[in-house]
Amino acid sequence: MAALGARGGLWWRLAPGGLVGLGLPPRRYRYKEKWAETASKIPATRLALQNFDMNYSVQFGSLWSSIRISLLSEQKYGALVNNFSDADRISQDLELLNAVDFVYESQKAAQQVQCDSPVEQERSEETAPPEIHSEQTPSLLSTAISPNIKCYTFSKGDISRFPPARPDVLGTLGYYLLDAASLLPVLALNVQPGDLVLDLCAAPGGKTLALLQTGCCRQLAANDISASRSKRLRSVLRSYVPTEISANVRITSCDGRNWGEVERDTYNRVLVDVPCTTDRHSVMEEDNNIFSRMRLKERQMLPMLQMQLLLAGLLAARPGGEVVYSTCSLSQLQNEYVVERAVELAETQYNISVRVEDLSCFRRLFQDTFAFFEDCRLGELVLPHLTANFGPMYFCKLRREH
Ligand SMILES: C[S@@+](CC[C@H](N)C(=O)[O-])C[C@H]1O[C@@H](n2cnc3c(N)ncnc32)[C@H](O)[C@@H]1O
Numbered sequence: 001m002a003a004l005g006a007r008g009g010l011w012w013r014l015a016p017g018g019l020v021g022l023g024l025p026p027r028r029y030r031y032k033e034k035w036a037e038t039a040s041k042i043p044a045t046r047l048a049l050q051n052f053d054m055n056y057s058v059q060f061g062s063l064w065s066s067i068r069i070s071l072l073s074e075q076k077y078g079a080l081v082n083n084f085s086d087a088d089r090i091s092q093d094l095e096l097l098n099a100v101d102f103v104y105e106s107q108k109a110a111q112q113v114q115c116d117s118p119v120e121q122e123r124s125e126e127t128a129p130p131e132i133h134s135e136q137t138p139s140l141l142s143t144a145i146s147p148n149i150k151c152y153t154f155s156k157g158d159i160s161r162f163p164p165a166r167p168d169v170l171g172t173l174g175y176y177l178l179d180a181a182s183l184l185p186v187l188a189l190n191v192q193p194g195d196l197v198l199d200l201c202a203a204p205g206g207k208t209l210a211l212l213q214t215g216c217c218r219q220l221a222a223n224d225i226s227a228s229r230s231k232r233l234r235s236v237l238r239s240y241v242p243t244e245i246s247a248n249v250r251i252t253s254c255d256g257r258n259w260g261e262v263e264r265d266t267y268n269r270v271l272v273d274v275p276c277t278t279d280r281h282s283v284m285e286e287d288n289n290i291f292s293r294m295r296l297k298e299r300q301m302l303p304m305l306q307m308q309l310l311l312a313g314l315l316a317a318r319p320g321g322e323v324v325y326s327t328c329s330l331s332q333l334q335n336e337y338v339v340e341r342a343v344e345l346a347e348t349q350y351n352i353s354v355r356v357e358d359l360s361c362f363r364r365l366f367q368d369t370f371a372f373f374e375d376c377r378l379g380e381l382v383l384p385h386l387t388a389n390f391g392p393m394y395f396c397k398l399r400r401e402h
Contacts, residue, residue, distance in 0.1 A: 078180025106265055173240055185326035198270045269324075
């Protein structure tokens, strides 16, 4: 039977092909619509900005106006060199564009600082092997970062853009464009040769690809709950990585929250790059926006989901293993508070002791490329800035003690 109804003051009928408009209803059925129904919907991007204005103006004080304008301006990209292509030629091509490998340049600059500063010299002599922890400020040169990662960016203030990568004769792409700040969690993970690595929320795969560039993963488990996004991850690997390398990548589509129950105490390194409010996306794009009214509950539950995922990552790490938690949000609630709560729960519920590592050396090492927030209590936060419009990117490193 066809259903009848009214919408927007006009009558409609539900027919096999969908809604069929019937025009104006008879006078006796006409009614004055409530303002709430007729009021134009507020775009999710506007809701996001309102939410950020309310929360981040308190969190960042006078810094917020500069972060805000940067979030609303064009983002910068980095070109992650694909070591499985002709990497030297690709690097040369990128250098011809006046881009620089920020990872290499930062380390070179650190070497210079060390030569010039007796304090840095002393520190690097004291700090061997290069483990970083909170009781000691690490030397720049002893900063432990994942090797073999090359990422080109244009220098501060240069807003040039990279052309899309072209396939070589074998169909392999030479570089992957991404927010260069999203490499920092991978660099912080400091993957070592022979490591078993878990990427708990891996799709679409930028960080998975970066993990593979280190050439250190004995095995890499790349998981993402979304089957469609996992498909994109497979396609990224197909375009960048030879089959003998991707054979060592196990792709799954499980709920990462349960990972700790399945594979406990297993991995040397775990990356937990959680779903978040994706702040830049949320103020710029209506599509798939977490601030849409329909997704209110999902948004409210994010910190809980993030905490459960981090906890699962901690359980999956073996004692002595390292976990990096990351988001692309500025929110303290999704960043430091989640870390604090997960550390607390690991201790009280699982008797696992976790140490939050000091990453302030990253701030010093990469200060020429990124704008860092100076006042993070735990972890580091890259702030969007008009001269270096990367991020936001929060990352925090945790070491499982036992
Ligand atoms: C920030 S994105 C990851 C980006 C990815 N690491 C990269 O660099 O390309 C977060 C991902 O978490 C996934 N996700 C959400 N809930 C999850 C869960 N319970 N378990 C595993 N993955 C989940 C989402 O599908 C999404 O792809």
